Amino acid sequence: SLSSFVWDYTFKITAFLPFISMLFAFLMLYTVGGAQALKKHWVAAMLSGLVLSLTALFLAYSRIAPVEIIGILSGLATMFFVYFYYKNGSNATKNQTFFQKDLLVASSPFILLILLSFVVNMHSVKLYLSNLLNHYEVITVFADKKEDLNILSSVWFLIMVVSLLSIFILKPTANQLNNTVKLWLKRIWGPFLAYSLFFSVAYIMAWSGMDVIDGKLLPTANFAQNNMDIIIAQGFAQSFGSFYPLVAPFLGLIGAFVGGSATASNVLFAKIQWEATISTVGINSFMWIYAAHAVGGGIASAITPSKITNAAATIGVGGKEEAQFIKATILPVLFMCLLVGILSMIFIYL
Template structure:
């Protein structure tokens, strides 16, 4: 099999998914399943992968996805409860009182709060779409904006796991990697801020919100650089948390400087299911109680001693053997999804007023949740089948037999780019691998792990600085959250708009591709210095 044929076959499942979503308007879940089947067939027939290894890779993918797929499942339950009990409506009214202009709402919610939420392990793609829809944004914008808001500091999401995990696995210096990634972020975060305005209101929206977007994006990116250099390496997981909060604070400070009020007068809508005698509007603390608990839990479980204690409670009982030397450690009590469920259960008595209301919530939750939960798992399975392709068990270790590495699907893609473009152009297009990897798996972490070996080999062959190239790859993997089907399906499900995924990808792809090109251009400059 020649290089071009191998490359075409390796990317074919992703092309099938993309065409189905964007042009055929099929659901993300359906196309994910079709793409998974196509990946299995191609890996087995053309890339020397045994059916057993392909099956094990899928199982590994499903189990590895639980941190995301169960997060999807339980956050949809939480948001559904808050939606049907009137809590979302009450929170929306409060947001209108602190951000009257649409561009202010976009910047505060999706740039500042979105970055904060994703950094502590919460999911803005589930929490924010109902609020954006209630604020008057179109369904497309209500889905696209939180997905874009997942992106600017994605490398520092989940307490910087996309950085710390591959650094731990491959022995890289966390501090150096973090600083290299942060260099790209002022331009990227500002680009996202501008892109959000364009998604919401077109060119007129960009013109009207240009200065706030410049301030929000610039603050987010520059504060990230500052905190990466100020905080000790052991606290690198807090970079995104502090950067998001700093951005929100600066946006309010600008309002004060301009002489605008912090709070605008607005009518608070009463609870949707009020009694005949008309009770008082729901207190804000009660409406936000599930999220208050979740944020508290996520912060507490990030404390190293507490995190270690929680993991030790279940220990090796949550470590599942897949094949040979491959295990998946579920880390159940350390996962954000577990605490989403706990916060939902604890807050339910404060929000749910009747058994009938509870039954309605459960029914709507099951209707909304099954499809995006399955989609998250399937896309992880695709990523692992590609990553494990051409591998076999040798002396109890899953690895490549001599010469087999050249038949790995990811390696074929990466090396084709390297050979075709050469040392001069490869840095400019190498971020596309990060975009590709995160599009497939829905996770920058997975992309960073999957493509480490490929980028290391490519940069060695081309005599390029690996750390700079790998950092650009990580940044573009974060950019891909804007178009990752797993995240878009999640966001669409919570507002009952499944089927809109292709339209969102088509709209957001312009932003993702442009920012990936910008990332490549910055990489070229860094390598030339």
């Protein structure tokens, strides 16, 4: 079933995280403060990486929380750990009460998102919201191919709702709100165009070698010879053979770097990974391959231009700092992808 597929896929992604999360924490420390910061805070970085990854791994294994909020809960657990770790070690914070008003108010959007996510992802609630708009949220992509957007049950819709509610909770000034809207309008077009182009390209590649017959999009007689995904996958299979798991994460990295997110990468390369896996290590290994692909896409977030641009705008730095950040992180990111590939080989062959 789809639910079993999603849970299995999620668990396999989290299996990589104990290694990758720690390395990511070290990378952030080194990027911000160099060797001195790494020497001073390596224990906190290592433990926070383990807290995040093991929390995600436990939630994926136990299935006690909706899969959509595993990342949120793991991040929350890590935030609590870091807070208490430094609170207990700092004289300046020992006398402060736990429920500081400013901290609680600042955290309220995050807390509200978690609560709403729990409610919306309850089976009965999610089913109701998924069917509420009925055919109004079903769009025709091409010929008989349709997509149900499921807007009201989407986590992105919840984020929008929480963002709007946060205006009344955080009570920004008119100037702050105006600057936020201007910044959003400035940033939105890059990700919007990237997603649009990547999904369009993914559809073109997946449906190449097909034709519309009686209103239905169907494979032609030469589909296997003309389909772009199959051709690319066969090229990878012939080039890497049984070592294909080693390079699978790099497809995720490339897709996310160009498209701006792991989601765009997953959409673009899903069928290619499927075909290449069947031709090399076998269909039973696909979940590990695709999980490694997703992790590679997640790692690429460290060097994705669109996200770096957003982060730079948030903290008020310019293009020079962005270029320096990419230069400083490119080699560690490639190393982490290689590590994911090695782990994939271990998970598949051992």
